[in-house]
Amino acid sequence: MAEQVLAADGTPLKASLNRALRRQKMRALLLIAPLLLFIMLTFIIPIGQMLFRSVENQIVGDTIPRTVEALDSWDHDADAVPPAPVFDALAQDLMVAVELKEHTRLGSRLNYEMSGISSLFRKSGRKVDDIGEVYTDQFVALDPAWEEPATWVGLLADPKWIAAREAWDGTGDEPAFIMSRAAKTVLPQTASIYADFARVIQTEDNDSPAEEEPWHVVYLALYNDLTANPSLEVTGPLSGLVSSAATAVPSFETEDVVATFEGFDDDWKNPEVWETIYTYSPAYTNGYFLNSVDLQKTNEGVAWQPENEQIYLTLFWRTMLMSMTITISCILLGYPVAWMLANLPARKANMLMILVLLPFWTSLLVRTSAWKVLLQNQGVINDLLVWIGFVADDNRLALINNATGTIIAMTHILLPFMILPLYSVMQTIPVTYLRAAKSLGATNWTAFWRVYFPQSVPGIGAGSILVFILSIGYYITPEIVGGTKGVFISNRIAYHISSSLNWGLAAALGAILLAIVLALYWAYDRIVGIDNVKLGG
Structure with a gap:
């Protein structure tokens, strides 16, 4: 058997050469590393982010999440426009979007697919804060406690948040609002929209939900929860308040939210508007690429753009x-x-x-x-x-x-x-x-x-x-x-x-x-x- 060739330090020559080559490659990599990092940060990553926009479509689902979820139950063939729960969800989503000034961005995004939607969202955003006012007045008339911010905090806030707020000395930011698990189970719509109300009040207005009366759409959500489950059981000191409200809501004067939106703009009657919202609600879309080759997404599938728009x-x-x-x-x-x-x-x-x-x-x-x-x-x-x-x-x-x-x-x-x-x-x-x-x-x-x-x-x-x-x-x-x-x-x-x-x-x-x-x-x-x-x- 041939004798193994050794290097000067006694290690096998082959292993020694491989180690030397690895060192040379590492030194070469370190020399070009700054250039690679510069190209990565200033060229590859920006281009990648720009190209990602060709499929990114999260603004619809992030801005009107309740509406997108409610649209899943819409029977496109049977109903020209979605049912009332979809409009209720839209009212809640749009109220949050208006406070965050995101409804115009959403309108601009959907306007790329259907002309006129941008103005539709802007016009509706100016009036959406009035939706649910009829329920606000009736709840307050039933018991003035419904007008007090403390009532809502006691009904919906997690006890840990209440304790943390009481211990807060007023310096820095108020502890972030925490919704009670029981409230999420018993009053799901109310808990959902009130959580958004509390977040907006704290982050955008630098106020406290314990000091601000909720939006009118929160009362609308409470009405819907009590109507859907009149025998709900709420524990705690506010159980009597909720029980009396659950008993009274069947006699409340109601608001036709569908008619209210149609009063804002007749385009809310247009099935194409809702088809556009539904079609472009997923987080990722191939719609931009289809538009790039003169095609479009429809409820029935992919179709050609109108001939006068094929450019x-x-x-x-x-x-x-x-x-x-x-x-x-x-x-x-x-x-x-x-x-x-x-x-x-x-x-x-x-x-x-x-x-x-x-x-x-x-x-x-x-x-x-x-x-x-x-x-x-x-x-x-x-x-x-x-x-x-x-x-x-x-x-x-x-x-x-x-x-x-x-x-x-x-x-x-x-x-x-x-x-x-x-x-x-x-x-x-x-x-x-x-x-x-x-x-x-x-x-x-x-x-x-x-x-x-x-x-x-x-x-x-x-x-x-x-x-x-x-x-x-x-x-x-x-x-x-x-x-x-x-x-x-x-x-x-x-x-x-x-x-x-x-x-x-x-x-x-x-x-x-x-x-x-x-x-x-x-x-x-x-x-x-x-x-x-x-x-x-």
């Missing part, structure tokens, strides 16, 4: 087609310039390189605005064409506010990104190759096509990737010169981020665009090979 597939196709056109245009215009840079004497090549780099010294907005002046109907280009007789004065070319203007302006702006990779690759191609080909009998064209061009393909690949990826993400230039026919999908993403504030749809559009780019990158790697892309050397 995103057109924009995606236009973005891909025009980006490809811009890339090809840059190749056709940039290849001769790069060849001249690589083959001219150094002094002339340097002067030409300055002209290539000159656009980088000028603001993108200025360059784009200049093209708007040049391309317009009465602009320099059309005037020149009329002057030389190429077009008639009454038949000027439409070069602005369309796809033509976008392609011309973006080709000019992105041309340096094609020239520079081509130039760096062409510089490495020895001129002796062409001379050798010609000495063997090849024509100028054959020498170029069979010898020179194949060696420049890596530069074309690098420039194409740069120009194509940059072009599909441009939105300033298409916005200024593209009009309605020359804008890209990136313009719509920018609109939803900065104007409509529909970040979920913007994230979904961005995610689809990212997936398309990655798919094209994969296809390019399979067909051409990413290893063949070079920037020189």
